[in-house]
Structure formats: structure tokens, C-alpha cells
Amino acid sequence: MLTNEDYAKAFHEIKNSIAIVNSSIQLLESQHPELSDYEYWQDSIEALNYLKQMVQELSQAKLTSDFPMQQVNLNTFLKSLVLSVHSLYFNRKFQCKYNFEPDLPLIMADPLRLNQAIMNLIKNAYEAMESGGCVEITAYCRNNMIHIDITDFGGGIAPEYEKHLFTPFFTSKSNGTGLGLAITKQIIESHNGSLDFVSCSGTGCTFSILLPAADK
Secondary structure, eight states: OOOHHHHHHHHHHHHHHHHHHHHHHHHHHHHOGGGGGSTTHHHHHHHHHHHHHHHHHHHHHHTOSSOOOEEEOHHHHHHHHHHHHHHHHOSSSEEEEEEEOTTOOOEEEOHHHHHHHHHHHHHHHHHHOTTOEEEEEEEEEETTEEEEEEEEOSOOOOHHHHTTTTSTTOOSSTTOOSOHHHHHHHHHHHTTOEEEEEEETTTEEEEEEEEEOOOO
């Protein structure tokens, strides 16, 4: 039985090999610009980029157990996350609104993995609104459960896709791996939480994270 450490080493070696191939391709193209006109050159680059993304996401998926949990102040954590969102996405086309209930209870979490999960949902929300729009992030506590809602106004999810949304390798994106939401759900569930969504066709979609408050 391979351990998480074994998987980490294997993925590290694979990523190193991909990096070497990627560097070689870039060097070849710089020395032989005519290669860019070759019929299958761009397809090869796109396939390599897809492979890089898949290996990265698979390595994250495999290592979503045994998180180094610690007490996390959600108000501080979410405000820091919003600053990252603004620096990445905020402009005249894309905006972010947020409303966090004051004095949210502490939670037990791995801040890096939780940040990864929420940022992935926010990234998906912006991508759903190709021509621009506003993402709304809301956080509140009810019955000792923390609710974090991420809402976009990108037209919603096609009904035929809904039941497959968290299925690994299922994607409606031309360049997607179909792993992002599956990994996000796995991270949230590893925090003893849950992830669900409500989609309104023609309007938008809300992804809802539920996390238990830490024991007092």
C-alpha cells in the first residue's frame, strides 16, 4: 500500500519530467520559430498543458487526508481571502461583494486547503460570467454550522449537467480536467462539512459550504 508520502514523491517526479519536456519545447520553439507553423505543434503544447494541470490537480486530490487541522478565525480568514479575490479578479468587468456575519465561531481547518477549495469555487463563479458580473460571498452561522455561500449571475448550470457536477473528469469546459469541483468537495468533506449548489436557469448559481463550528 502506497502512503501519502509515496504518492507525493511520485507526483513530484512526474511534475519534474513534465517540466523538463515543457522547457525543451520552449527551447526548440525559440531556436526554430518555424515549428509553430507545424500542423500538430499547438496541439502538442495544449496536450502538455492539460497534462500539467491534471497531474497538479490529481496530486492535490490524493493528498486531501490527514490535514494539519488548527483553530481558524473565520472572519480573519475570509477577509484575507477577499483581498486575494480583489487582487486577482477585481476590475470594471468583474466585482466582488461580501457580507460576513460578525464574530463567526472558530472552526477546525487546514487554512491552505480550505482556501484552495473556496478560491476554486470563486474562480468557477467568475468563469461562469464570461462577459463580466459580480460574485457575492456570504458567511453566517446557524445551529452551530457555518454557511459560506458563493453566488454568481452567469446564467446557471444546464440541467443535464447538474447530476454530474461533482463526478471526477466530467467537465463542460473545453480546457477543463473535470477535477476541480470533485477535489473541492473532497476537501470540504475532509473538514467534516458538505458542499451543495442551487442553480437557477437563466439567472445564476449558488454553491453552499457547510462547516461545523469548533467545540468550545
